[in-house]
Amino acid sequence: MLPVFSMSLHRFISAAAIVGSMVLASLAFGQSRTVVIDAGHGGFDRGGVPGQRISEADKTLDVALRLRRILQADGTRVIMTRDRDVFIPLGTRTSIANSYRNAVFVSIHFNCSSRGGANGIETYYYRSDSAALAASIHRNVVAGAPTENRGIRRRGFFVLRRTAIPSVLVECGFLTNPTEGRLAQTDSYRQKLAEQIARGIRRQPPPFNRPLTSSLAKAGLYGPQPFNAGANRDFVHPDAVRERSSRTSRRSKSSKTTHHTSSRKKKKSSSDDDDAPRKKKTRKKKSED
Numbered sequence: 001m002l003p004v005f006s007m008s009l010h011r012f013i014s015a016a017a018i019v020g021s022m023v024l025a026s027l028a029f030g031q032s033r034t035v036v037i038d039a040g041h042g043g044f045d046r047g048g049v050p051g052q053r054i055s056e057a058d059k060t061l062d063v064a065l066r067l068r069r070i071l072q073a074d075g076t077r078v079i080m081t082r083d084r085d086v087f088i089p090l091g092t093r094t095s096i097a098n099s100y101r102n103a104v105f106v107s108i109h110f111n112c113s114s115r116g117g118a119n120g121i122e123t124y125y126y127r128s129d130s131a132a133l134a135a136s137i138h139r140n141v142v143a144g145a146p147t148e149n150r151g152i153r154r155r156g157f158f159v160l161r162r163t164a165i166p167s168v169l170v171e172c173g174f175l176t177n178p179t180e181g182r183l184a185q186t187d188s189y190r191q192k193l194a195e196q197i198a199r200g201i202r203r204q205p206p207p208f209n210r211p212l213t214s215s216l217a218k219a220g221l222y223g224p225q226p227f228n229a230g231a232n233r234d235f236v237h238p239d240a241v242r243e244r245s246s247r248t249s250r251r252s253k254s255s256k257t258t259h260h261t262s263s264r265k266k267k268k269s270s271s272d273d274d275d276a277p278r279k280k281k282t283r284k285k286k287s288e289d
């Protein structure tokens, strides 16, 4: 009966290892065993710039659904702000997020630019309690992407400002860039993005670090962060970004704008800031390098 015993023992050890890894993942999660995944755009709002060949809304949904599967596989409770091609107002998205305690909110987007060369990953947060999550997600996504590290930035986008839980918005690359656009159209790359975001949510260390894009690195870094002081290298100084943005704005009126609304904008409606992005194209410029 030794073989049987061996098999049982083997199974026991395997099961213990699986349970152990789940416990570790749980501990790494901290208090957040619920993840609210927000697939950007949807319905009539395709995202991106007018006439953009690749639909941002389709790609964000696909990555979000992949991320859901990955997280659910390790027992994480996942809430989706949308799980199909439908328009969801921003206010509804944040209301969904705010109805869960001990949760984190991850909004998935892709970038766009009138300048085809613009490429890379950038990640946004607003609340200080979101900085560590932003860093963890950003560094993992950057490690899985062959393109630039555009840094972690603090910006008051609606979904970051109006959520009461740690919230991060990740821009998974430029659909207007030939390389990133081509990658985003492959199942394997979108799966990779989802896996890297999941690693970030679990606070797993990135397999390696890609240096910040040199022009951004020169622009300067944040001061002390509310977490590991040695890991500040990906934070882009907000003043430097603003300066660059206004310079970019003056230089090229047709350059890309972000499709998320900043806190600096006052608006009565809580639900439609980002829902009509194309009408407000020139309002806010994103830095390009």
Ligand SMILES: [Zn+2]
Residues within 6 Å of the ligand: 040, 041, 047, 048, 056, 109, 110, 259
């Ligand atoms: Zn977007």
